[in-house]
Amino acid sequence: MRNHTSNDNGILNITLSDRLTFEDHEAFRRLLTLIEQRSSLRCVIDLKNVTAIDSAGLGLLMIAFETAEKAGVEFCLKSPEGQVARLLEISEFDKVMTILN
């Protein structure tokens, strides 16, 4: 996983790319501290360039949502494609969090 973060007008934008897997656990945890700091009222995780996600990666997205929920930060996933979109769909993540196409 590679990531790029920016803070624009109170929105924390996290752009992920490549694969989101178990190996990204530590790097992802560091991104969560940005959400916990509540420097932004809104967090958007852009998944457009994520090509694949494994079961641990899906778990990480749920942890990100819960972290935001606890910090009172509005949360959404953006532009999932292919296998990532399919996995989010069969797992009904859209019933818990906002997923923008």
Next chain:
Amino acid sequence: MRFPDPRPSPTLLSSRTGMDISHARILIVDDSPLIRELIGACLQTEGYRNIGYAENGQDALDVIEETEPDLIILDLEMPVMDGFTLCQKLRSKDATRDIPILVESGLDSATDITRAFEYGASDMIAKPIKKYEITARTRVHLEHHFFVRALTDYHNRVASELEQARHLQFDLCPSDDDLALLEHRYGVRIRSRYEPSSELGGDIWGVLPVSDSQLAFYIADFSGHGVAAALNTFRLQTCLATLSGHYDRPAVLLNRLNTFLYRILKSGSYATMLFACLDLEAGLIRFAGAGSQPPLHMGNQPPASLQFCNSHGMPLGLRPDWEYQEYTVPFDPDMQFMLYSDALIEVEDSTGAHLGESGLCLDMQDILAGPERADPVKALAGRFASRLGSQAPDDLTIFLIARTGRDA
């Protein structure tokens, strides 16, 4: 000569790793009594108290036969059997292959040194013997030897425990005998495949009789692999056993399992599951999914129509109090219904893309049209294995149930 009984060490030998190496058995092999004594004295003053002696290669073999040393200090030029030959003999036997051999010799030409290492020497010291050198090298080789032995023992113990656990895990899933009885009782044919990616997997499947006309079955897959995921399959099995009253109501069952797993799993960990109940009288299968791959339904009119069933649902253990949706599909004679773990469609095809549901569908059409249709699960597993190649494996589970003819 033999190893003497260990005596209390005159000085405390301190190993840098904190390992007690004063009890190490050291065999000194040299035809000169003076050199043997000199080396022995050097080691004794360091605290080694278990030193044996031999005066040539043959003598050394006799001693080693009786008690294996932890280190051999070896001269090269000796009568009867020289050091080169002894090295060669020790390295050719499993029992002595790994004993460190520290060669001390007056031979110090490049050819001799190369030859000694080729024959299996671990290290070399040139004569005349210097106390600091021989004691330092002795210590390094002993520490290394004991450390590797401890690691090997640990590795072997863990490997054997994992093997036992693997057997226990396979025992959780129905045996061929169990399945044969169920096939006869319900007029169905069941084919399955379960391949953990490592010693222990996070997948589990099962078949649960509900009544004379109802048979439940499921597959589940815990996130992650290895011991933790495997232990969770046991917990799931235990919880399932307490919910037998809900086997005919898959959505309710998943709701209860979700509540149980939400309580015990750590944040971000979960299980996907597909739970189904075949109702022979109604001629249908009721099922509910929790993030599991959509089941594949196969019709009974050739060419068989294939359809992936909707089975959306939150994976178990991620959110509290989740309501699951129940779906039904017809299940008349000669229809088939297949559950599978995500590994089956997430494997990469020859173009490097995920096989996906469309790829699985093409595979199945091909299989059902040819001689492999007698056991589609075996055929799918074969294709999976050939595609997997060097890709990192994931646990693979496939379960297929077919309703045999009315006369079955």
